[in-house]
Amino acid sequence: MKKNVLGFNIFILLVFFIFSSCSDNSSEEFKNDLALGNMEQDSVVNNPDNGMEQDSVANNLDTPDNEPVILDPRLPADVDSTYVLTFEDDFNQLPGTLPNADKWQSKLPWGPSVTINNERQYYTDVLNGDHNAPNPFDFDGNSNLIITAGLNSPAQVETTGLDYYSGVLTGAQSTPYKDGYIEAKIWYEPGVAGFWGAFWLLHRYYDSPQDTGANGKRRTEIDWEFVRGPGGEFLGGPYDTDRIPVAYHYDDGQWSISGGGFKGPNGSPGLSVQCDGTVINNNKGVGPVKQPSGEDLAGAWHRYGVWKTDNFVKWYLDGILVASVCDPAIVSQIEMYPIVNIAIGGNFPGPPNPEDYPTSMLVDYISLWEPTVK
Ligand SMILES: [Ca+2]
Secondary structure, X not given: OOOOOOOOOOOOOOXXXXXXXXXXXXXXXXXXXXXXXXXXXXXXXXXXXXXXXXHOOXXXXXXXXXXXEXXXXXXXXXXXXXXXXXXXXXXXXXOOOOOOOOOOEOOOOOOOOOOOOOOOEEEOOXXXXXXXXXXXXXXXXXXXXXXXXXXXXXXXXXXXXXXXXXXXXXXXXXXXXXXXXXXEEXXXXXXXXXXXXXXXXXXXXOXXXXXXXXXXXXXXXXXXXXXXEXXXXXXXXXXXXXXXXXXXXXXXXXXXXXXXXXXXXXXXXXXXXXXXXXXXXXXXXXXXXXXXXXXXXXXXXXXXXXXXXXXXXXXXXXXXXEEEEOOOOOOOOOOEEEEEEEEEOOOOOOOOOHHHOOEEEEEEEEEEEEOOOO
């Protein structure tokens, strides 16, 4: 999804799997309680549709101080159990209402007039009163956000210069964070050519001199990409929805770790490592993520998570660790925020089939857990 200011170029791609763990509780009693909590989390992992329902019955455990600890069953078992929920939108709104403007913007930092990656959609900026194209947002009355992408009318094509409309929500003003676990529960339609939905994180300081991490890595981006299509002109394909590319980019996409390996400017090779010691190099990156069953990921609800700290980036599918970059020299050490959107066509998925549109992506929630002490 990245934007290259110089040329709007993009790099993305495929591969992945691993496991690691972390918990540093000092009390044996607490460890035992935690293990119980983790077992119960596993049952949720296997039944992701139950995730929200189980919120209300989250486990009440005693700490050594007898203070109650609420373990959210959505938190993966290896994520720091002291993290607390600091941001959430569960999209429990009436049909016909607009997304919550206190939490979201309906535009990317570069606005709707800039097209990147040769994409075909116009992101109608409805939260700023934009009527140049249809409103892409609605709510289903069952606590889900609906983002719809479809064809513009001839008049809208003339106004926007683009033949499709779609929606993007960014938490740029409400949800920048440095260290935390973020998760979105998402459903998208199978078999839609040229579809490029995404749940991703972007660095906070767009076009700002403040965009410098402790490690000097600028313009960072972490992606889950729901891509389906014949394939773009230089990114290969075809892409099927039994797999989901994940990627980490920095320096505005000049450096990318994805399924295609770790590539720098002009294809220069990178070298890094996943958290289980798996080498990441020019030929071997991370993802695409698949289900063990090989089942299609489209047409079903799944939970897409990212645990980011100054030391690593970890991707989770339905609470299970599926890919990582474990290298403080290159991972993002600046604040980032979540974005959810549907892009159409362009360099990654390739051309859309108009007969497949309109299509919608549903989002049950976007939730962020952070350390209690930042
Ligand atoms: Ca919801």
